[in-house]
Amino acid sequence: MTHILYGAPLSLYSGKARAYLDWKNIDYREVLATPDIHREVIIPNVGRSVIPVVQTADGSILQDTTRIIDHFEQSEGGPSIYPDTPRQRLAALLLETFGDEWLVIPAMHYRWNYNEEWVYGEFGKTAAPDATPDEQYEVGKKAGQRFRGFVPMLGISEATIPAIEQSYETLLADLNAHFSEHDFLFGSRPSIGDYGLIGPLYAHNYRDPESGKIMERLAPQVAAWVRRMVEVEKPLSGTFLPDDDIPGTLLPILRRMMDEQLPYLERVSSMLGDWLAENPDTELPRAVGMADFTVEGVTGQRIAVPFSLWMLQRALDFYASLEDPDKRECDKLLVQIGGVELLDLSSSPRLTFENHVLTAV
Ligand SMILES: N[C@@H](CCC(=O)N[C@@H](CS)C(=O)NCC(=O)O)C(=O)O
The missing domain is CATH 3.40.30.10 (Glutaredoxin)
Structure with a gap:
C-alpha cells in the first residue's frame, strides 16, 4: 500500500x-x-x-x-531539504515561517479580491467533483464562504490593501532578482524555506488566474521557480551553496520578514502570555484576540495566532542548539537583517503541537 x-x-x-x-x-x-x-x-x-x-x-x-x-x-533519510549549516538552516526555517504564516495575507487578498468568481468554481470542483460547472459554482459559493470570511480576520481591508500590494510587489521584485541567479533559495536544492514560500506563491498567487498574470508580468523568474518546485524533474537532486553562504539577494526578503512579521509575532507572544495567565488549563483557541500589524507604514489588525509562534519556535530551538561560534555567525546574520529582537522571543510561552493539538507547556 x-x-x-x-x-x-x-x-x-x-x-x-x-x-x-x-x-x-x-x-x-x-x-x-x-x-x-x-x-x-x-x-x-x-x-x-x-x-x-x-x-x-x-x-x-x-x-x-x-x-x-x-x-x-x-x-x-537520503538528501534532505534541511541545510546542515547554521546560517542557511536558520534562514530556511525563518522563511518557512514567513511563507506559511505571513504570505497567506497577499495570497488571500489576491485570491478573494481578484479571483472570487473563479475560485467558487474551484471550491465546487472539490466539494462536488461529479457535478456540472453550474452546480459546482453554486456548491462552491457555499463552501467558499468560510474562507472568504477569513479575509478581514487576516487584516485585509480597504485601508491595508494598497500597502499589502506594495509589499507583495516589492517582495516579488526581490525574489525575481534572487531566482535570476539561483534555482532555489540556497542553491540548486530546494530547502524547507522554499517549501514555506511555495504554499502561497503556488496555489493562490500562481495558479489563481488573475494572480498568476500579475506574477508572470512582474516576476517571471518567480513563476519559473514555482514551476521548478511543483513540476519536479529531478527528485532528490541538487546541493546547497558552499560555505554556509546566504546570497545577498535573500537579505531584503529576510529584512521584510523582520520588518513586518516580527513585530506582529512579538505582540502575539505577549497576548498569549496574558491569555494563559487568565485562562489556565484551557485548550488554546486558534486566536487569542486581534493584534496590530504594520505593512509599508499602514497599520491594521489581524487575528493573533499562537500557531505562528510554534513555527517560529522551530527556528529559535535550532538557534539554541548551536555551539557558540555558530551562534555568533547567526547573530551577524540577524544584525544584517534587522532581526536581533527575534531572540527575545525565546522567552515566549513554550508550545507543543502533538496529536493535532497546540498546547502551551
Ligand atoms: N499549518 C497547517 C495549515 C493547514 C490549513 O490551514 N489548511 C487550510 C487549507 S489550505 C484549511 O484546511 N483551512 C481550514 C481551517 O483550518 O479551518 C499546515 O501546514 O498544514
Whole structure:
C-alpha cells in the first residue's frame, strides 16, 4: 500500500506538501478531499476539517505540512531539504515561517479580491467533483464562504490593501532578482524555506488566474521557480551553496520578514502570555484576540495566532542548539537583517503541537 495525500488543487498547504513529496520521491497517491473524505477520514482522525492530511502506508495520520515533511525526512533519510549549516538552516526555517504564516495575507487578498468568481468554481470542483460547472459554482459559493470570511480576520481591508500590494510587489521584485541567479533559495536544492514560500506563491498567487498574470508580468523568474518546485524533474537532486553562504539577494526578503512579521509575532507572544495567565488549563483557541500589524507604514489588525509562534519556535530551538561560534555567525546574520529582537522571543510561552493539538507547556 502507498501513502495517501488528502488534499485539493486550490489548497495552499496541499501545494506545499505535494511539492515536497514529489521532490522526495515518495510513493503516494493524492485523493481529493471531498466532503465525504472530511466526514469519514479527516474529522474523525484530526478533530477538525483541515487539509492536507497524509495517511501513511501503515495507517498513521499526519496533519500539518511541517509534521508531514519531518515525518518523511526521518523515515526516508537520503538528501534532505534541511541545510546542515547554521546560517542557511536558520534562514530556511525563518522563511518557512514567513511563507506559511505571513504570505497567506497577499495570497488571500489576491485570491478573494481578484479571483472570487473563479475560485467558487474551484471550491465546487472539490466539494462536488461529479457535478456540472453550474452546480459546482453554486456548491462552491457555499463552501467558499468560510474562507472568504477569513479575509478581514487576516487584516485585509480597504485601508491595508494598497500597502499589502506594495509589499507583495516589492517582495516579488526581490525574489525575481534572487531566482535570476539561483534555482532555489540556497542553491540548486530546494530547502524547507522554499517549501514555506511555495504554499502561497503556488496555489493562490500562481495558479489563481488573475494572480498568476500579475506574477508572470512582474516576476517571471518567480513563476519559473514555482514551476521548478511543483513540476519536479529531478527528485532528490541538487546541493546547497558552499560555505554556509546566504546570497545577498535573500537579505531584503529576510529584512521584510523582520520588518513586518516580527513585530506582529512579538505582540502575539505577549497576548498569549496574558491569555494563559487568565485562562489556565484551557485548550488554546486558534486566536487569542486581534493584534496590530504594520505593512509599508499602514497599520491594521489581524487575528493573533499562537500557531505562528510554534513555527517560529522551530527556528529559535535550532538557534539554541548551536555551539557558540555558530551562534555568533547567526547573530551577524540577524544584525544584517534587522532581526536581533527575534531572540527575545525565546522567552515566549513554550508550545507543543502533538496529536493535532497546540498546547502551551
Ligand atoms: N499549518 C497547517 C495549515 C493547514 C490549513 O490551514 N489548511 C487550510 C487549507 S489550505 C484549511 O484546511 N483551512 C481550514 C481551517 O483550518 O479551518 C499546515 O501546514 O498544514
